Amino acid sequence: VKIIIRIFDAESLSTSNALFTPCLLQLFGNGTAVLRKSDDDRAPQARFFPPLQEPMLLPGTFKNKVAFITGGGTGLGKGMTFTLSSLGAECVIASRNLDVLKATAEEISSQTGNKVHPVQCNVRDPDSVKATVDQMVNDVGLPDVVINNAAGNFISPSERLSANAWKAITDTVLNGTAYITLDIGKRLIAAQKGAAFLCITTIYADSGSGFVMPSASAKAGVEALCKSLVAEWGRYGLRFNIIQPGPIKTKGAFSRLDPTGKFEKLMIERIPVGRLGTVGEIANLAAYLCSDYASWVSGATIKIDGGEYSFMAGEFNSLSLVTKEQWDVMEAIIRQTKGS
Numbered sequence: 001v002k003i004i005i006r007i008f009d010a011e012s013l014s015t016s017n018a019l020f021t022p023c024l025l026q027l028f029g030n031g032t033a034v035l036r037k038s039d040d041d042r043a044p045q046a047r048f049f050p051p052l053q054e055p056m057l058l059p060g061t062f063k064n065k066v067a068f069i070t071g072g073g074t075g076l077g078k079g080m081t082f083t084l085s086s087l088g089a090e091c092v093i094a095s096r097n098l099d100v101l102k103a104t105a106e107e108i109s110s111q112t113g114n115k116v117h118p119v120q121c122n123v124r125d126p127d128s129v130k131a132t133v134d135q136m137v138n139d140v141g142l143p144d145v146v147i148n149n150a151a152g153n154f155i156s157p158s159e160r161l162s163a164n165a166w167k168a169i170t171d172t173v174l175n176g177t178a179y180i181t182l183d184i185g186k187r188l189i190a191a192q193k194g195a196a197f198l199c200i201t202t203i204y205a206d207s208g209s210g211f212v213m214p215s216a217s218a219k220a221g222v223e224a225l226c227k228s229l230v231a232e233w234g235r236y237g238l239r240f241n242i243i244q245p246g247p248i249k250t251k252g253a254f255s256r257l258d259p260t261g262k263f264e265k266l267m268i269e270r271i272p273v274g275r276l277g278t279v280g281e282i283a284n285l286a287a288y289l290c291s292d293y294a295s296w297v298s299g300a301t302i303k304i305d306g307g308e309y310s311f312m313a314g315e316f317n318s319l320s321l322v323t324k325e326q327w328d329v330m331e332a333i334i335r336q337t338k339g340s
């Protein structure tokens with residue numbers, strides 16, 4: 001890309017990479033004002049990839065099943081709860097903010113006709129997790145589906161992080177997943193009951209990522225936890241899968257990862273499908289992986305990111321920004337080259 005910029009000059013190339021510095025300047029040019037009004041600009045090719053959001057599985061797929069979803073009151077957790085509930089599940093949603101959970105439970109059950117139980121839980125605290133699981137067992141029994149979705153995250157240069165900032169994120173994401181999985185897993189094993197576990201991680205669990213170092217570390221740990229238990233607990237009737245979402249515009253994520261709203265356009269430019277993902281798309285994949293249609297799926301890690309990870313990984317992928325005329329020039333130069 002550097003060579004191309006030198007040949008054609010940065011001005012003539014409308015590339016997100018070439019314009020990254022001015023974008024960053026714009027980002028901080030607004031002082032402390034929080035710009036949350038950016039449009040979900042779609043690239044033209046997005047018209048080929050319409051998001052179908054309604055539940056895709058057969059009605060009744062989760063009839064007589066109990067699903068436990070951490071962070072089920074907001075964002076992706078709320079979407080997954082809605083889809084599972086629409087398909088017949090009795091859902092238990094757990095997080096810290098009981099008012100939010102109650103409102104979500106009411107909203108979803110009034111639409112689906114199936115019960116949604118809100119239970120307060122701080123996944124960072126094993127005693128709170130135990131009390132939550134006790135309540136679930138008492139109210140609806142042990143779950144058939146467990147979704148570890150609760151998370152904490154924010155962008156920050158790592159040199160600005162305190163030990164407590166690291167702890168807040170890793171306690172929520174990695175320890176929280178471990179406390180939930182160990183507590184429910186042990187009870188399922190004792191009761192000889194099978195279940196499908198799902199963990200929501202992120203595309204940068206594989207690569208790591210600057211500016212979200214605690215989240216990247218914790219999500220990688222969650223994946224190792226899942227993959228370890230695929231092998232160890234299959235014999236007890238437990239299976240484990242992982243979804244790695246790319247960017248989905250939830251308030252929880254975008255207010256902490258794109259606080260000014262200025263990164264969204266850059267993100268969309270590097271997503272080959274040309275748009276952000278939607279909550280309903282994640283929910284349908286989650287429902288499939290937790291359903292009996294996926295009984296033979298254990299140990300799967302599925303990226304759902306419109307191709308963003310592949311785009312960012314490929315050395316030469318930014319060349320998609322080169323115009324036909326620019327290719328004519330470059331091809332001529334390359335063809336003139338003889339020998340080494």
Ligand SMILES: CC/C=C\C/C=C\CC/C=C/C=C/C(=O)SCCNC(=O)CCNC(=O)[C@H](O)C(C)(C)COP(=O)(O)OP(=O)(O)OC[C@H]1O[C@@H](n2cnc3c(N)ncnc32)[C@H](O)[C@@H]1OP(=O)(O)O
Pocket residue numbers: 151152153154155156160161162163164165166168169202203215245246247248252253254256257258263267
């Ligand atoms: C540019 C790209 C944009 C978008 C990309 C989109 C997609 C790509 C992939 C995305 C992956 C997304 C992953 C996610 O996990 S999104 C989920 C986000 N949702 C949440 O985080 C919800 C829950 N979060 C919270 O409750 C809080 O944000 C927090 C901070 C995690 C926990 O709150 P709590 O009240 O428990 O903790 P505090 O006491 O406030 O803070 C603890 C500790 O951290 C320090 N801290 C807090 N904020 C910051 C900050 N912004 N910068 C630096 N440090 C911070 C705080 O000061 C405390 O430390 P001490 O002062 O005690 O030392």
Ligand SMILES: NC(=O)C1=CN([C@@H]2O[C@H](COP(=O)(O)OP(=O)(O)OC[C@H]3O[C@@H](n4cnc5c(N)ncnc54)[C@H](OP(=O)(O)O)[C@@H]3O)[C@@H](O)[C@H]2O)C=CC1
Pocket residue numbers: 070071072073074075076077094095096097098100121122123124148149150151152153172176200201202203244245246247248249250251252253254
């Ligand atoms: N949106 C995106 O672009 C992406 C999201 N993800 C992942 O998707 C999942 C959902 O994120 P999203 O919906 O976007 O964001 P949200 O902020 O809406 O969801 C996070 C949820 O976690 C709950 N939570 C946080 N801390 C705790 C805690 N200590 N105990 C119990 N619950 C807690 C929150 O509820 P409460 O505050 O009530 O506790 C909230 O409901 C996360 O795992 C995230 O990492 C991954 C990639 C991309």
